[in-house]
Every structure is written in structure tokens, then in C-alpha cells.
Amino acid sequence: MEKVCVFCGGRVESKTLEHVLPQWLIEFTGNPKRMAYFGYEYLEGGKSVKRRFAFDAFKFPSCKECNQNFAEIEAGVKVIVQKMISEDFLSESKLNTLLDWFDKVRIGLWLGYLYLDRNPLGISPHFHIQNRIRQHDRMLAIFRTGGNRKGLTFAGCDTPAFALTPSCFSLRINSLCFLNISYNNLLARRMGFPFPSETYFMEDGRLFCKFKEGRNRIMRPVLKKSIRFQGTELYQPIFFGNISAEGLEKANELFDTKYVRDNCISWEKGIGRIFIKRDSEVTAYSASPSREWLPERIYDSKELQFEMQLLTLEWQLYIENNLGPSLKLLPRERRKEFLKFDALGKNYNKKVIELLNKQREMSAMS
Numbered sequence: 001m002e003k004v005c006v007f008c009g010g011r012v013e014s015k016t017l018e019h020v021l022p023q024w025l026i027e028f029t030g031n032p033k034r035m036a037y038f039g040y041e042y043l044e045g046g047k048s049v050k051r052r053f054a055f056d057a058f059k060f061p062s063c064k065e066c067n068q069n070f071a072e073i074e075a076g077v078k079v080i081v082q083k084m085i086s087e088d089f090l091s092e093s094k095l096n097t098l099l100d101w102f103d104k105v106r107i108g109l110w111l112g113y114l115y116l117d118r119n120p121l122g123i124s125p126h127f128h129i130q131n132r133i134r135q136h137d138r139m140l141a142i143f144r145t146g147g148n149r150k151g152l153t154f155a156g157c158d159t160p161a162f163a164l165t166p167s168c169f170s171l172r173i174n175s176l177c178f179l180n181i182s183y184n185n186l187l188a189r190r191m192g193f194p195f196p197s198e199t200y201f202m203e204d205g206r207l208f209c210k211f212k213e214g215r216n217r218i219m220r221p222v223l224k225k226s227i228r229f230q231g232t233e234l235y236q237p238i239f240f241g242n243i244s245a246e247g248l249e250k251a252n253e254l255f256d257t258k259y260v261r262d263n264c265i266s267w268e269k270g271i272g273r274i275f276i277k278r279d280s281e282v283t284a285y286s287a288s289p290s291r292e293w294l295p296e297r298i299y300d301s302k303e304l305q306f307e308m309q310l311l312t313l314e315w316q317l318y319i320e321n322n323l324g325p326s327l328k329l330l331p332r333e334r335r336k337e338f339l340k341f342d343a344l345g346k347n348y349n350k351k352v353i354e355l356l357n358k359q360r361e362m363s364a365m366s
Helices: 023-028 064-069 071-085 092-116 160-164 245-255 258-262 301-322 332-365
Strands: 015-018 035-042 048-054 060-063 137-145 152-155 168-173 176-183 195-201 207-212 232-236 264-266 275-278 281-284
Touching: 015 064, 023 071, 035 092, 060 064, 060 092, 064 071, 071 092, 071 168, 092 137, 092 160, 092 168, 092 176, 092 232, 092 264, 137 301, 152 301, 160 301, 160 332, 168 301, 176 301, 258 264, 301 332
Parallel strands: none
Antiparallel strands: 015 060, 035 048, 137 176, 137 232, 152 168, 168 176, 195 207, 232 275, 275 281
């Protein structure tokens, strides 16, 4: 895979190296030189070994200017994460910045693993970090563990499903675990926003959508697939992202309503408000800083880390099975190739989920 800037996707100018998991976070969660595992190195003969190197060596090419352009969001999120670990008050605008950062990290990890694994599926990225932030509906589930155990782990980034559709991963930062999902119209219909009755992949990587009027009310549950742990779920509708010009003209008309405008941080940019689910209620996050985001239940750290792996793989599988656009507009050969990779991703997740469930059963019996 050609080494281009992880931010802009262009030829690297004034080369720097970007820590897709930033240096401040690596230091915040332990010794930056600590060894960690980063997927698998595949050898000749079908064998594989775990890939292991120092955490602060997990970095990839970027332009100096691009890197500097994202310094502000990193500085802001550093303060936000420190506040979260301290169980402090957060505003809606801070959570919006946090969700931007999760977009950045998720796509950075996707590109990073394509580089590390030498892109075995031959994927040609149609987007990079700077043009994938705030492009699709997004959610963040937050879970809390007991104790003061430091650590930084992530799951779901080395699967074929993530390589094909980088929409779902999980991240643990010390005592907090996060499940992050972003996908085209993940929330729109059930959040009362206009939504596509039909969605098609186009050859250029964008989507063609036929939109319908929204219902102007929140339907519960917002996510048809439930999350089996008690935490805090944050939802944010995003519109206008990655839609073809033909679809955008109609979408503009449908989104220009009082309901949509009243539930936006910025209607002009297509950024909806942040909504919070606590118990079965879904409401807009409070206008003033609050501790609404803080989960009430506290889980055992090791137990939750194990379950987060399972949860991430299950959600990747759910997205592939239930939310994917139609491939009808793609050429026949491209469609066949996509379906082959899609089947590979689904089968991989199914097998690992089965293995993890067996481990959990054996652990319960011992």
C-alpha cells in the first residue's frame, strides 16, 4: 500500500509521523515505551504470529501541516479525557469535540492497520481522516470500571470487516471503556430526521440516497440492536455527509424543517444535537455542563474488557448484515469483489465470536 498522509491522503509533504493514538494518551495510560500487541504478522505457509512493539512506535506518515492542523482538537480532547477520568462536568460542545476525535482515531486506526497488514484485501481508500470527520450519524457508549488501573487497549481494528467498513471499534482509557459506531443513517430514521428509503454505493465511493420525510419524533429504542451492558449512550445525527450532488438537492429540502433545525448544533454544517440515553429515556443533552454522561454502574475491569471485544465484533457483524447500502449501481466485477470481502469479514467475526463465547462458558464453569 502506498504510504500517503493519513490526514489528507496526498503525497506526504514535510514528512512527520502521526500517532493515531496520540502521544499524550499513551503517556496518560502508562509507560510510552511499554510493549503491546498490534494484530498479527502473517508468514509464509499460512502461519501467523502476534505483532508486538512499543506503544509509542505505533505511528504513520503524515504531512507536517496536516499534523499541526489537528493539534487543536488533540489539545481539547486531552482536557476532556482528563475531566472524564476525574468524573467531572462536560458540556454538549465538549462531547461534540470528543465525537470528532473518535472519528479521527477510528479512521486513523483503519489506515494504520492497512499499512501494517500490507493491505491484503487490496482496498483503495476513498477517504482519509480530514474528510471523514462528521460525515455520518455517530454514537458513543460509555462504560465504567472500578479501581485506578491504568491502560490503553482497543478492539475490532484488525478484522476484515473493519478493513472493509471502518464503522465500529472499542477503546479503553484507564477506568473508562467506549464503544464507537459511525455509519450512514445509523440514527436518522428513529431520531425523527429525514432518512433514505433506498441507499446505493456509487463507483466513486460516495452514496446515492433516496430520502423520505422524517417523523419529527424520537422512536424508542433508537438502536434496534440493544447493548447488553448498562452504560451511557450518546447519539448524534449527522446529515449531508458523503451524499451525491443529485441526492443532496432533495435532502436539503427535506432537512429544512423546524424539527431538524431545533435539534441541530449547526444546521448549515449538518451537525445534529447530542442526545443521551439513560435507562429507556432519550433526551437532548443538557445545554449547560453536567455529569449526565457518567455511567452509574461500575463493572469489573477484566470482565468488561473481555465483553467489549465480543460487543465490538457483534456490532460489526450487525452493521454488515443489516445496514449496508445496495450494490446495484456498481459494475458486476466490483460487486462480486465486494461480496467476497463482505463474506470473509462476516465469517471471521462469526468464528471469533463463537470462540469468545466458548471462553466465557469455560470461565464460568471453572
